[in-house]
Amino acid sequence: MTEDQNNNMPRRKFLKLGVGSIGAVFGLTYVSLLGDFLMPPEANAQTLQEVGKVADFKVGEPKFVSYKGSGVEEGLYVINQGSEGWLALDFHCTHLQCAVNWVPATQQFICPCHGGVYDIKGNVLDGPPPKPLPRRVIKVEDNSVQVGGITA
């Protein structure tokens, strides 16, 4: 009888531990599924796609081009810099991602939200943006201008 009572507590502890660990297994099983679902797709894994022909882009004049993205149309500025090569710039301001507009009169990209200003290469000239406009992959093959994901 006394021996039974002595053994009682460890036995209880064991049972509690059992309930707890099986409960934890339930929890972990479902939580581990969560991670995979929340994980966003690889950034900038876009394959190259054509957005125009070389002749469509005048030297020194950024042109806004668009293509079909996931559920929305996506777009970017393509700039033919002549001898300096080609440049593709994302159009979301690096401050808070409002859409910037190219203003030919001043040769600047201007953000209407908080007055961010960039030059034709996307470098910050004024306002709150912390970094230049993100650059996208751009490749000119034969006559075809192709763009991909963000490079930096």
Add this chain to the structure above:
Amino acid sequence: MMKWLDERLHVSKLMDSLFDHPVPKNSNLLDYLGFATLFVFINQALTGILLATVYKPSAAEAYASIKAIQGSVTGEYVRSLHSWGANFMVVLIVLHLLRVFYEGSYKKPRELTWVMGGVLLIGTIGLAFTGYLLPWDQVGYWATTVGTAMAAYVPGIGNFLLRVMRDGVQVSGATLTRFYSMHMLVLPVIILLAFLPHIFFVLRQGMAVTDKLTQAKERGEDVESKSIPFWPNVALWMILVVLVIAIALWALAGLYPVGLGDPADALNKNKFIPEPAWYFFGIYQMLKYFPGNLDALAMIGLPLIAMIVLFGLPWFDHNPNKSPRKRPVALSVAGILVVGMVFLTYQGMSSVPKAIATTGVVDHPSYAKNIDPIFQSKCVTCHGKSGNYSVQNYDSTIKNVVPGNPAGSKLMTRIDGTQKPQMPMGLEPLSNDQIQTIKNWIQDGAKNN
């Protein structure tokens, strides 16, 4: 019926422990704000379920399905109730929080009730934020783009966090699905899980106003003459307060139906300028006062501090007194914060470009009545605090004006385009009427009238 339940479940014992707190005769209507919040939440749940039966959560169909809802009178009213309800919910939950703070009711023994309330507040803000995107219009799309962009300022993991929120690099159809599941399932479940203990604690401990009488009762004093029973006397007052709020909600939703803007355009071809929901305007305005390199502090640091203060308040505040008169420091700090936030919200709301009534050309315009509103709505986003030239007020505006000589005023030549680039830069020019009105004002001597 009651007897039947009692025999099996001992219901009356349970009920007594929950409802038998003696309430002082002159209790304050403000103590029922929590109950009013619950009512609005139920309104949100019911109208939300109705909307969910017709809404199509995909980038291709969401806008059209909302448009279809707007097509019927009931549909439009239900959506209006849901949208107005969201505003009511935010306001009521904040007022409820302020009232509880003022009364010192977050102190022992109600710390956990307060903490659960904090979870409810964050859940509510989350619901408001995720719900904004669902109509898939320009307002929602760009507010979400900017709102999620703030997450990128978290040191180290910012960009990853941003991609998790959007399920991709930019706001797309995948983001809509993600926000939809948050709005419909995750956040409501979180709110429910926090609300159940929240209300249980309140019922179990009684409202804070009942404390004194409960203690007296425990000492064996007769509190009968000083108190009224919760059921049904106080309950009647509660439901009356709720009725007033409900009528206000129903009326506003009917009188000012919520519209639907242009469909979301990820390329922003029409140069839409994003603005946040009004309850985020305080933060929006505050950001303007922070220099660029301190943006991260404003967007991540301050909210983090606010969160720590919110959840830690019952433990940070060592003053055992509950009476407002004995807590001058806590109340002053809170007072300054509230006044500051109200001020920032007001300032932020009045600083965004908005449609101003076309009054035609005003021959002899007044600065305050005709000129300033044009600047405030079209120019100060850039020419406010930042930019080299500000049209925020008369004194700074006049720097580029030659009174009596519109053609010689830089302000004018930039606006009418005789000097490039024409302002507003990169956007539609001002209307001819507005340009002529400003010309007339300068011609008249550009007075501060």
